[in-house]
Amino acid sequence: MAQFVVIGAGQAGCSVVARLRKEGFSGNITLIGNESVPPYQRPPLSKGYLLGEMSKEQLFLKPESFYRENDIALRLDQAAIHIDPVSKIVSLGNGEELAYDALALTTGSYPRKLPSSVGGDLKGVFTVRDLSDVDLMSPYFEAGRKVLVIGGGYIGLEAAAVAAKRGLSVTLIEMADRILQRVACSETADYFRNLHQDNGVDIKEGVGLAYLEGEDHVQRALLTNGSELEIDFAIVGVGIQPATELAETAGLKVEDGIVTDKQARTTNPHIWAAGDCATCQHNGELIRIESVGNAIDQSEVAACSMIGRDVVYKPQPWFWSDQYDCKLQIAGLNRGYTDVVIRDGKGFRSHWYYVGNDLIAVDSMNDVRGYMVGKRLIEAGKTAPKCLVSDPNADLKPLLRA
Incomplete structure (x- = not known):
């Protein structure tokens, strides 16, 4: 019986295994995730979940019963540490080895963090990427507390909006000349700057972080314009990196993401990739699209291709953000x-x-x-x-x- 393994239990991984069963694949499917919970939605983490409007269970993409009913082996709290593409073996951190006939990498991405040299290791310094991140920072969201948001992209702006709605004193800094400089026109930046300022957020553009200070827990932020802020905690939203380490050590081609063709297949004929970790073909060039829509659509093409269907992925980029x-x-x-x-x-x-x-x-x-x-x-x-x-x-x- 065919053995299919999917590494990465997020939106893309869930979409691969669900589509495999929908397409009638009857072989063995194993979905490996390094978190302790089943695949869940990430966008609401910095919005509805952080605001307390969604429970943990409401985040789940599928109920846990879905995996049992569809005979999908869900391996949580497990880390895949190595892929041998010759013998087609995945090694797990607990010493176990899994053989595969087809493998999908849906490893996602991870947030860029502040280096320890500027205080990135201090307590009270958070990123917003997974459930544990938000669970750790949630107790800090008390009215009157002072938070510094580092980064004026959509992640930073969403976190600032939630903090402002919860009654915190919010300062957001962006090292570039304006917020959203990499992803939107100046007109869109102007709209969201005004929206945040109307809600009490202090936005400082063209200002970066020099370093964070504190004995053990962050207490102050020194900015590149020479000013100093007293803060209770900080949220870092300075972009993400595709999680490509497994692909690189397996000898797959990587260029700002795992390189895939129009069938979501990597440079190894038995390995596919989809989601934030993977590139895709769009208008004659390789790009990487960080969105839920891409994670779903590219993953479903990967699933169909894994079982021999002649499919082509044609990205239709779309994104969203909720602020106030x-x-x-x-x-x-x-x-x-x-x-x-x-x-x-x-x-x-x-x-x-x-x-x-x-x-x-x-x-x-x-x-x-x-x-x-x-x-x-x-x-x-x-x-x-x-x-x-x-x-x-x-x-x-x-x-x-x-």
């Missing part, structure tokens, strides 16, 4: 944009990215209808006249029939 009462929805990739058209209506706003006259991406702030139309246009390779987009009263739906 704003639902940000993003469709497409804004790389190389030349123009941004603003659609500004009552209670909603969206920014439409163009290269020349070609629509490539949309940032929607509570503009659900605009997002829906923009997303479908981008996926179909169509565009939208700039004059129509800029009119908040214009009906965009007819564009879908053009």
Whole structure:
């Protein structure tokens, strides 16, 4: 009987094993995860879960009974430490070895941390990536406490929003000239800067962290502009790194992620990869997409390819972020944009990215209808006249029939 092994029990890993069974694969499936809980949603960790609006069980992607009922061996609290691609053996940290006929790497990513030389090892310094991170920092979220958020990307902004809603005193620093500099236009950055400032967050741009101080627990932050802050704790949101160590030691090609083809297969014919740890083919180039949508879609293509189905992955990038009462929805990739058209209506706003006259991406702030139309246009390779987009009263739906 065929032996399929999946390393990484997150969104991508769960999607692989679920799709394998849905497609009728009847062989043995083992899903290996290094956490003590079954696969769960990560986006709500820094939002609903941290706010106390979601229980741990509500985070689970599937009930634990799903794995039993579908005869999926769920190996939790286990770390895969080595892959022998010649003998097709996965070695676990407890000394056990698992043979495989097909292997999927869905190892995800891990947050960049502050080095110990600047106080990164002090107690009260947190990252936001997994359940244990949030469980550790949750007791600190008490009204009146002072928190420093390091990093003005979406992770940092989401953490700042939750802290502000919980009544904390929040300072956010961003070393670049502005927040969201790597991922969004200045218009989107302006929108979220104003939103956070209206909710009491002190945003300092063009200012980095020099170092953190404290006897054992962090107490102060010294910034690159020479100022000093008294703080109770700090949250580090300065990006993530793809977890590619297993792939590298197995001899797989890695370039800012495990290199995969259009079937999500790596440079080894018996190994696939999907999710945050993997690249994908998009418009003739290799890119890595950090999103739930990509984790699901690429993983399902990997599962089908593992059982011999002729499938091709065509990424349709989309993302979202919840901050205060704003639902940000993003469709497409804004790389190389030349123009941004603003659609500004009552209670909603969206920014439409163009290269020349070609629509490539949309940032929607509570503009659900605009997002829906923009997303479908981008996926179909169509565009939208700039004059129509800029009119908040214009009906965009007819564009879908053009």
